[in-house]
Each structure stands twice: as structure tokens, then as C-alpha cells.
Amino acid sequence: MxxxxxxxxxxxxxxxxxxxxxxxxxxxxxxxxxxxxxxxxxxxxxxxxxxxxxxxxxxxxxxxxxxxxxxxxxxxxxxxxxxxxxxxxxxxxxxxxxxxxxxxxxxxxGGLLAGIAYAHVRAFPRVLVRATADQDGWRFDGTVPWYTGWGLNDVLLLAGVTDSDEIVFAFAEAREQPGLRASEPMRLAALTAARTVSLELTGLWLPEESVALHTPREKFALVDLPRSTNASPAVFGVAYAAVRVLEENGEAGTAQELRGLVDEVRRQAYELAEHPVAHERVEERLALKKRSYDLMRAATTAAVVAGGGRTMDVDHPAQRLFREGMFLLVQGQTSVVRRAHLDALAC
Ligand SMILES: Cc1cc2nc3c(=O)[nH]c(=O)nc-3n(C[C@H](O)[C@H](O)[C@H](O)COP(=O)(O)OP(=O)(O)OC[C@H]3O[C@@H](n4cnc5c(N)ncnc54)[C@H](O)[C@@H]3O)c2cc1C
The missing domain is CATH 1.10.540.10 (Acyl-CoA dehydrogenase/oxidase, N-terminal domain)
Structure with missing residues (x-):
């Protein structure tokens, strides 16, 4: 099939x-x-x-x-x-x-919808959420800077770092409870609609039965590496949507050129994503990720340019895709990805 x-x-x-x-x-x-x-x-x-x-x-x-x-x-x-x-x-x-x-x-x-609160463990050795063994379970303290889907999802997968540098992932109910408070949903330049909050953890206790993974940090970092270095399908999705806006604006030639370029980078990125050793060929993954960003930026910019002044209307899809593309530039960003992206932009 x-x-x-x-x-x-x-x-x-x-x-x-x-x-x-x-x-x-x-x-x-x-x-x-x-x-x-x-x-x-x-x-x-x-x-x-x-x-x-x-x-x-x-x-x-x-x-x-x-x-x-x-x-x-x-x-x-x-x-x-x-x-x-x-x-x-x-x-x-x-x-x-x-x-x-x-x-x-x-x-x-689909009986339950889950969110995640784990990007903060990528900041190690800076520890934002500490997990401490406590009475057949774990106690979580600290701040989760970003949590999306608050009020929309049912359970959250929370990660914290132990004092022996292991990472504990455990499930909690995604609602306020003793030891867990949420901020107001953030007003953002894009995706305000996704209800992103920050979470304050003051001794949130979760039983051992809620733990999904308990692993040394270095081991987790290896598994996590391809998640942040591979090009994101969402970037291609937004790029293609911008190409369609171009087509609707009668710019078939520009749209066709851009679509061809996106197709080629997408093919290469997905081929690499299937590589059997997920943490190898990191430089190539980063190069393709950067190229996917470039093309998304080109496509969303072209959609704005083609539509002219009316794209500034908050209902126009071109400006929305442009802002969504801006968000995707930092979504899941790690220090490695940020460095590679900035270095490539400056040359
Ligand atoms: C709107 C929005 C919603 C989000 N929703 C979620 C969510 O639901 N769940 C979730 O888990 N994440 C979420 N994130 C986080 C996101 O996936 C990225 O991880 C995040 O954008 C990177 O965080 P930052 O830019 O605030 O980090 P920064 O603090 O600016 O750091 C950038 C990178 O450098 C690393 N870093 C920072 N300081 C150090 C240090 N001292 N030593 C080593 N490395 C360091 C960070 O870990 C990060 O990888 C969301 C982000 C945004 C913008």
C-alpha cells in the first residue's frame, strides 16, 4: 500500500x-x-x-x-x-x-489525550525540575517553562532529573492538584490557540506505578537526539500550505518551483529519518533541517509577497502561515540545533 x-x-x-x-x-x-x-x-x-x-x-x-x-x-x-x-x-x-x-x-x-512536559530536561546541567524518590514514588519540584494543551488534554507526561543525573518520566493527571499549579495560558506571537502554560511544581507526588521511564541522562540524550535534529514534518506541512496559497494567488510558476525544492529536501530528510541508527549522521540531519527551514521561510514569505497588503488582514492565511513558520523555527530547539541554525544563517 x-x-x-x-x-x-x-x-x-x-x-x-x-x-x-x-x-x-x-x-x-x-x-x-x-x-x-x-x-x-x-x-x-x-x-x-x-x-x-x-x-x-x-x-x-x-x-x-x-x-x-x-x-x-x-x-x-x-x-x-x-x-x-x-x-x-x-x-x-x-x-x-x-x-x-x-x-x-x-x-x-483516543479515550485519553496526553501532553508532555519534558523539553526542560534538555537544558542539563541546568535542572529546572528535580525528581526525588519519596515513599514508593517520586516527588517533583521546580518549573516546567512550557506545557501545551492545558485544559484540553487529560494526562501529562512529566520529566524530572534526579540527584544522580537520571531522568524520571511519570504520568500525572493534567489538572491543578496539590503540588501542581498552572499559569494563565500565554499570549504568543503564534499558536496562542494551543493553550500553552507554565507549571509550578511544589512537591507533586506521583506513585512508582505512574513511571514510564527511569534512565541515565546520557542514555536518554542519545534517544532524544534525532527528535530534535531531524527535520519536522510540520515544517513541510506549513511550506506546502504556503505553496497552495501562492497557487490560489495565480503564482503557479513560483509555486511550482518552490514545491519542487520542498519535495527534494523532504525526500532526503525522510530518507535519513529512516536510517537504522537514529543518533548517527547528525551533521547531515542538521543541514537538511536548516534547508527545510529556509524553504518554509521562502514559501511563507512568497505567500505574503504575492498577496500584497491584504495579507496583513488577520484572517489572511499567508500571515498566519508566516507566524506559524516563525514558531516552528524554535519548536523543539536545543542548544545544538540553535548553534547549527545560527552558524548556517551567518554564512
Ligand atoms: C509555544 C511553545 C510551546 C511549547 N510547548 C511545550 C510542551 O508542551 N512540552 C514541552 O516539553 N516543551 C514545550 N515547548 C518547549 C520547546 O519544545 C523547546 O524545547 C523550547 O522552545 C526550547 O526552550 P527555550 O527556547 O525556552 O529554551 P532556552 O532556555 O532558550 O534554551 C534553548 C536550548 O538550550 C538549552 N539550554 C538552555 N540553557 C542551557 C544550559 N545552561 N546548559 C545546557 N543547555 C541549555 C535548552 O534546553 C534548549 O534546548 C514549547 C515551546 C514553545 C515556544
Missing amino acids: TIAAHPLVARAQELADRLLAPQAALVDRSEVPASHLQAIRRSGLLGVSAPRAYGGAGAPDPVAREIQEILAGACCSTWFVQTQHHTPVRMLAKTELPVRERLLGPLAT
Whole structure:
């Protein structure tokens, strides 16, 4: 079966065309509605990478990437809320700890929607969230600077660093409780609709049964490396959406040129993403990531230029895609990615 013919890809496209893209301007000015996430929960898309034995589709990664592209190009805010879910699903699919039996089924079938609070552990040796063993469980203290989907998702996967430099990932209910307070949702230059907050942790206690992973930091860093160095499908999704805006503005020639360039970088990036050793060929991954950013920037800029002054209307898709593209430049950014991107921009 080709990727495009996979039933979940068809379902994502149908959702994008019928619901997400037509309402993207409205969502951008307000909030991702629970009804959008309800439609995604029902569609089976949340279980795309989950094992079949737990109700998921067990689809290969190229299918998962294609779906993320389609959703990001249709409504980046909705994409961003649901994309958090796939990290917990993949982690649960790999663990043999008891939490797998409790949560993998509901997460695979859309009964529960998950968010993540773990980017802060990439700042090691700076520790923003400390995890301390405490009475058959873990106590978490510190600040999670970014948590997306607050009020929209049901469970959160929280990471903290122990005093012996190990990382503990554990699930919590995504609501205020003793030891967990959320800020007001942030007003941002893009994706305000995704309800991003910061979380204050003052002794949030989670039982050992909620732990999904407990691993030395160096080992986690190796697994984590390709997540931040690979080009993101969302970047291609936004680039293609901008190319479509160009086409609608009668700029078929420019659109065709840009589409060809995006196709080629996407092909190379996805080929490398399939490389069997995920933490190898980091320089090449970073170079392709940078190239994908360049092309997304070119496509979203071209959409603004082609539409002229009317693209400054807050309802115009060109300015929204431009702002969403700006957000994607820093989403999941690590110090390695930031250095490589800045060095490439300055030469
Ligand atoms: C709108 C928005 C929503 C987000 N939602 C989520 C979410 O739901 N869940 C989530 O986990 N993350 C989320 N993030 C975080 C995101 O994935 C990136 O990790 C984040 O943009 C990088 O954080 P920063 O730029 O604030 O970090 P900065 O503090 O500016 O650091 C940039 C990079 O350098 C590293 N670094 C910083 N200081 C040090 C140091 N002293 N030593 C070594 N390395 C260091 C950081 O870890 C980071 O990788 C969100 C970000 C944004 C902008």
C-alpha cells in the first residue's frame, strides 16, 4: 500500500479539508476547540503509531509523518496540541513497566489525550525540575517553562532529573492538584490557540506505578537526539500550505518551483529519518533541517509577497502561515540545533 492510500492518511486529509483548514483563521484568533480534538480522538489518528494489540494502527513512521504534515498545514494550533500525544504513546509502547497496561490502550484509542512536559530536561546541567524518590514514588519540584494543551488534554507526561543525573518520566493527571499549579495560558506571537502554560511544581507526588521511564541522562540524550535534529514534518506541512496559497494567488510558476525544492529536501530528510541508527549522521540531519527551514521561510514569505497588503488582514492565511513558520523555527530547539541554525544563517 502506498502512504497516500493508507486509510489514516485519507482520514487526516478529510478532517483537514472539512474541519481544520476552513476554521484555521478562527482558531488562530481564539482557542483550539475541544470539538476539533474530539474529531481527532474519534478518527483513530492518535493511535497511528501505537501497537495493534492495544487498539492502535501500528502504522509505519512514513504514514505518521504524512499525517503530521497534513494536520500542520491545515491548522498548526490543532496539530501542535495533538502532536504532543505521540511521544507518550511511543514511550509506553517501549516500556514494560505497569503503566503500559493502564494507559497505552486509552491513549491508542483516543479515550485519553496526553501532553508532555519534558523539553526542560534538555537544558542539563541546568535542572529546572528535580525528581526525588519519596515513599514508593517520586516527588517533583521546580518549573516546567512550557506545557501545551492545558485544559484540553487529560494526562501529562512529566520529566524530572534526579540527584544522580537520571531522568524520571511519570504520568500525572493534567489538572491543578496539590503540588501542581498552572499559569494563565500565554499570549504568543503564534499558536496562542494551543493553550500553552507554565507549571509550578511544589512537591507533586506521583506513585512508582505512574513511571514510564527511569534512565541515565546520557542514555536518554542519545534517544532524544534525532527528535530534535531531524527535520519536522510540520515544517513541510506549513511550506506546502504556503505553496497552495501562492497557487490560489495565480503564482503557479513560483509555486511550482518552490514545491519542487520542498519535495527534494523532504525526500532526503525522510530518507535519513529512516536510517537504522537514529543518533548517527547528525551533521547531515542538521543541514537538511536548516534547508527545510529556509524553504518554509521562502514559501511563507512568497505567500505574503504575492498577496500584497491584504495579507496583513488577520484572517489572511499567508500571515498566519508566516507566524506559524516563525514558531516552528524554535519548536523543539536545543542548544545544538540553535548553534547549527545560527552558524548556517551567518554564512
Ligand atoms: C509555544 C511553545 C510551546 C511549547 N510547548 C511545550 C510542551 O508542551 N512540552 C514541552 O516539553 N516543551 C514545550 N515547548 C518547549 C520547546 O519544545 C523547546 O524545547 C523550547 O522552545 C526550547 O526552550 P527555550 O527556547 O525556552 O529554551 P532556552 O532556555 O532558550 O534554551 C534553548 C536550548 O538550550 C538549552 N539550554 C538552555 N540553557 C542551557 C544550559 N545552561 N546548559 C545546557 N543547555 C541549555 C535548552 O534546553 C534548549 O534546548 C514549547 C515551546 C514553545 C515556544
